[in-house]
Amino acid sequence: MKLMILNNVNVKLIKIYIQNFIYINNYKLVLDHKKISKLRRSRGYNWEDKLVKRFNALPNWRSFRLGSPSIALPDLIAINNTEKTIYVIEAKSGTGTTLNVPIDQIYRCFNWLHHFELYNTKYVILAFKFLAKKRLTVGQYKTRKLKEYYKICTEDNIINCTCTYGGELYSTNNNSKSKIHFQEFKMPFK
Secondary structure, X not given: OOOOOOOOOOHHHHHHHHHHEEEEOOOEEEEOHHHHHHHHHHHHXXXXXXXXXXXXXXXXXXXXXXXXXXXXXXXXXXXXXXXXXXXXXXXXXXXXXXXXXXXXXXXXXXXXXXXXXXXXXXXXXEEEEEOOEEEEEOXXXXXXXXXXXXXXXXXXXXXXXXXXXXXXXXXXOOXXXXXXXXXXXXXXXX
């Protein structure tokens, strides 16, 4: 299989591109959208799985993933029956400078939370993870510090929201952007 090296493109970059592109006619490179989509989903799954493992390592806590977003479930639930505490968590992970949470995902978290009436302490938590590499362009990344933020969402603040790498939240309703404040949450495993 032949590979045409373009001017001013270094070999490392081409190796990265090869992982995310497919060949056509031995020369043309075309984005493999299925592979890129799978990579994004795996990042989200890995973040959810890491949160579940952190909760399950604590005494009296049980956590589990609930499934795919296509079946209208939150990402995960963490329960402590001895303290009568439940957290419904929407987890977002990525390499960009912002992470978005659509309003419908927040609504479904609260819908699930209302089913657990016996618990005294109930929260919807938005868990954001900014990976240690920042995406510049396709296949190009720059290293940065890994950051995690945990925010409490209240029922009077159900809106489309965006979290920045610096931990600031913005509402993104009606094509306008305004800064909002969700209380920081200290997870039991921190």
